[in-house]
Amino acid sequence: MQTVEAASLEVSGVELAFGSNKVLRGVDLVVPAGQTACVIGPSGSGKSTLLRAINRLLEPDAGDVKLGGESVLRGDADVLRRRIGMVFQHFNLFPHKSVLDNITLPLRKIKKLDAEAAQAAARAQLELVGLAHKAGARPGNLSGGQQQRVAIARALAMQPEVMLFDEATSALDPELVKGVLALMADLAEAGMTMVVVTHEMGFAREVADQVAFMDHGVVVESGVPEQIFDAADSPRLRQFLSQVL
Amino acid sequence: MDIWSTLSDTFLDWESMKAVLPEMLKVGLVNTLILAAASVVLGTLLGMIVAVLALSSKRWLRWPAKIYTDIFRGLPAILTILLIGQGLSPITRHWWGPNPYPLGVLALSLIAAAYIGEIFRSGIQSVEKGQLEAARALGFSYTSGMRLVVIPQGVRRVLPALVNQFIALVKESSLVYFLGLLASQRELFRIGQDAAATNGNLSPLLLAGIFYLVITVPLTHLVNHFDKRLREGRPVESEDIELKELAHANR
Numbered sequence: 001m002q003t004v005e006a007a008s009l010e011v012s013g014v015e016l017a018f019g020s021n022k023v024l025r026g027v028d029l030v031v032p033a034g035q036t037a038c039v040i041g042p043s044g045s046g047k048s049t050l051l052r053a054i055n056r057l058l059e060p061d062a063g064d065v066k067l068g069g070e071s072v073l074r075g076d077a078d079v080l081r082r083r084i085g086m087v088f089q090h091f092n093l094f095p096h097k098s099v100l101d102n103i104t105l106p107l108r109k110i111k112k113l114d115a116e117a118a119q120a121a122a123r124a125q126l127e128l129v130g131l132a133h134k135a136g137a138r139p140g141n142l143s144g145g146q147q148q149r150v151a152i153a154r155a156l157a158m159q160p161e162v163m164l165f166d167e168a169t170s171a172l173d174p175e176l177v178k179g180v181l182a183l184m185a186d187l188a189e190a191g192m193t194m195v196v197v198t199h200e201m202g203f204a205r206e207v208a209d210q211v212a213f214m215d216h217g218v219v220v221e222s223g224v225p226e227q228i229f230d231a232a233d234s235p236r237l238r239q240f241l242s243q244v245l
Numbered sequence: 246m247d248i249w250s251t252l253s254d255t256f257l258d259w260e261s262m263k264a265v266l267p268e269m270l271k272v273g274l275v276n277t278l279i280l281a282a283a284s285v286v287l288g289t290l291l292g293m294i295v296a297v298l299a300l301s302s303k304r305w306l307r308w309p310a311k312i313y314t315d316i317f318r319g320l321p322a323i324l325t326i327l328l329i330g331q332g333l334s335p336i337t338r339h340w341w342g343p344n345p346y347p348l349g350v351l352a353l354s355l356i357a358a359a360y361i362g363e364i365f366r367s368g369i370q371s372v373e374k375g376q377l378e379a380a381r382a383l384g385f386s387y388t389s390g391m392r393l394v395v396i397p398q399g400v401r402r403v404l405p406a407l408v409n410q411f412i413a414l415v416k417e418s419s420l421v422y423f424l425g426l427l428a429s430q431r432e433l434f435r436i437g438q439d440a441a442a443t444n445g446n447l448s449p450l451l452l453a454g455i456f457y458l459v460i461t462v463p464l465t466h467l468v469n470h471f472d473k474r475l476r477e478g479r480p481v482e483s484e485d486i487e488l489k490e491l492a493h494a495n496r
Contacts, residue, residue, distance in 0.1 A: 057381060082384035092379035096398050105393065106383040151379075158383060 006193040007068035007083070007161035008033040009054070014063035016046075016053050023049045025217035026063065031162075031210070033068075034191040037222075038204035041214035042240060047197040050214070051164045054195065055084040067162065082110060085155030089167040091147040093139035093154070099126070100135040103154045111158065125153040129183060145176030149183055156187075163187065165196040201245060205229055213237045258448040265440040265449045272429060273436040274456055280350060280418035280432060281460075285411050287354035292361025297391075299366045310362065317359035323420050326352040330424040346430050349421030357414050364406045369399035404471040412464045416457065433457060 009031040016024040023046045031037045039047045052058040054065050056077040065072045072080050094102050103122035107113045113121065126132045129149040131142075139147050148168060155163060165184065169177045181200060185207045188194055198204060204211050205225045212222035213234075221234050229245075232238045298310035317325065329352040330345050341347060372395045380390035400407075419434035426435060437453030 055382060057378060078381075078384055078386050081382055084382075086379075086382040088375060088379060088382075090373075090375055092373075092375040094376065094379075094394055094398075096401060106385065109389060109393065110384045154383070 005161060006034045006191055008066075009162050009193055009195065010064075010066040010069075011050070011054065012064050012066075014050070014053050014060045014065065016049060016058055016060050023217055024053060024060070027053075027214070027217070027219055029195070029212055029219060029222070031193055031195060033193055035209040036188040036192075036194040036196060036207055037210045037212055038208035038225075039195060039197045039212050039214055040199070040201070040204060040228075040240075041220075045214040046217040047214050048166050051086065051166050051195060051197060054162075054164060055081050055086060057081075057086075082158060083161045085158060085160035085163040087148070087151050087155055087163070087165045087168045089170050091139070091144070091151045091171075093147055093151055095139050097139075098135070099131070099137050099139060099142070099150050102139065102150060103157050106154070107157055121157055122153075125157040126150070128156075129153045143176060144172045145179050148172065148180045152180075152183060152187075162193045162195070165194065165198070167197055167199065169198070169200060199244070201229070201241075213240065215240070255446050256448055256451050258444065258446045261440060261444040261446060261448050262452045264444075265436065265452065268440075269433065269436055269449075269452060269456060272431055273433040273453065276430060276432040277415065277418055277434075277456070277460070280346075280353065280421060281411070281415040283350045284353035284357055284414055284418070287350065288357030288361050288410075288414065289407075291354060291358035293365055295358055295362030296365035296369060299362060300369060314359045314362055317356050318363070322356050322417050323423060325356055326420050327423060328352075329355065330421065344430075345421070345424035345426060349418075349424050353414060353417060353421070356417070357410060360410050360413075361407065364403045364410060365400065368401075368403035368406075369396055371402055372398045402475065405468045405475070408464055408468045408471065412461045412468075415460050415464070 009029075011027055011029040014024050014027045015022070027046070027050055029037060029039075029050075039050065041047055049058060053060045054072075056065075056072065059077075060073065067080070067083065093099075094105070097105060100119065100122050103125060104113075104115070104118040107118035107121055108115060111118075123132060123135060126135055129152060131146055131149055131153070134142060134146060134150070139150065142150065152168075168184065169180050172180065177200070181203050184194070184196065185203070188207050196203075196208070208225050210222060211225050211228040212219045213228060213232075213236075214220065215236050221228065221232065221237050228237070229241065232241060295310050295313060298306045299314070301307050301310075326349065330348045333348055333351075334343060334345065337348060338344075369391075376398065377387075377390050377395050380394040381387070385393065418432060422432065422435040422438070426432075431439070433453040433456050434450075437450040440449035441447050
């Protein structure tokens with residue numbers, strides 16, 4: 001698996017509130033190019049909101065996000081999002097389009113590829129996730145694991161510099177989780193910059209270069225997996241780990 | 246008094262039916278279809294605009310759509326048709342003379358757009374938020390995300406309700422007769438009514454009713470077909486794909 005030039009990602013002091021509810025209260029996270037950061041933490045800690053602040057699906061109220069050293073907060077958010085792939089908990093494939101068309105649609109409309117080039121690129125990407133034979137199927141006729149692999153292929157086809165994963169395996173039946181995690185591990189191995197919000201501690205331990213623990217809208221502690229899982233500093237992290245491990 | 250013969254004189258006078266049949270076909274049916282089709286097209290276009298405005302995040306776009314919908318859904322159709330058909334004719338006679346036909350189509354379309362707008366709005370709103378989010382995450386603008394991803398799914402979900410609205414339009418097209426049509430502009434109902442008055446029995450109206458059913462009953466079956474497909478997906482097609490894949494895998 002190969003990726004385009006992966007970029008570094010730097011989140012500093014990001015704050016974001018829904019009305020009076022402060023969901024992010026100054027988040028810092030640095031992911032060097034080609035590395036994988038796993039974000040763990042209890043639900044409601046702001047993990048998913050952080051991902052959406054990075055690609056500006058939600059606009060941060062304060063702080064900065066730098067992609068490849070340049071702030072993403074200036075300029076067109078639509079253009080920014082072409083450089084950042086995102087994978088969702090509920091896949092969010094377009095159910096009215098075939099698997100192939102799910103991937104070609106953004107290639108044709110956004111990257112302005114002609115139909116033939118878009119199809120070739122889409123098929124190549126489906127090949128990589130092992131689903132070339134499902135090109136003509138509707139998403140509804142695929143298993144959850146297959147749908148999520150298509151969603152990953154759709155994001156990768158846009159040749160992003162960073163990939164964001166929002167609990168990508170949380171909605172999957174247990175037996176389907178492995179295949180998706182293996183694909184994500186391959187992608188990390190290939191040198192993609194990734195931010196992975198996950199409850200899969202095994203994945204975080206094995207694949208992540210860095211694990212960040214979030215609680216109440218801040219990164220409480222971050223470090224290499226060994227430090228986080230075996231030598232946690234903060235009592236909140238230790239308490240969290242005792243509940244999930 | 247023989248009830249049966251009274252009823253049959255009133256409703257089953259074959260001679261008067263036969264006499265009016267050619268006109269019913271060549272003039273009445275054609276005009277009903279033109280009135281209905283023109284207002285279906287115009288009403289659907291207007292309805293889509295109303296729906297998109299009603300879903301806007303900007304209040305000054307949402308409000309006109311809401312007021313429009315309240316007014317045209319809240320008035321009796323006949324009142325709207327008379328107000329527009331007669332009220333605007335002093336203005337439009339400069340363009341196409343005292344012809345009530347285009348104003349009839351306009352009135353029917355404006356009424357239909359209020360209902361169709363609501364149908365589209367509810368369909369579009371029923372599409373999961375994640376769909377627009379995924380489209381935007383790929384780099385689509387709000388407008389293209391709505392146009393390419395959200396609206397097509399929303400429209401599909403409300404096809405049955407939309408066809409029901411088309412059926413209503415076919416029936417409501419009869420109301421333009423109040424505007425006073427030329428002989429060549431008369432639709433099914435008017436022709437049936439005129440012939441009924443001439444013959445002194447209701448058989449021509451019964452014939453007109455049969456023509457309405459010929460148009461609307463197939464449409465109701467179309468509704469059922471869409472409904473079924475929405476509930477069950479397209480099983481035949483997906484089986485096809487599975488079979489092809491099996492064949493592919495075995496090769």
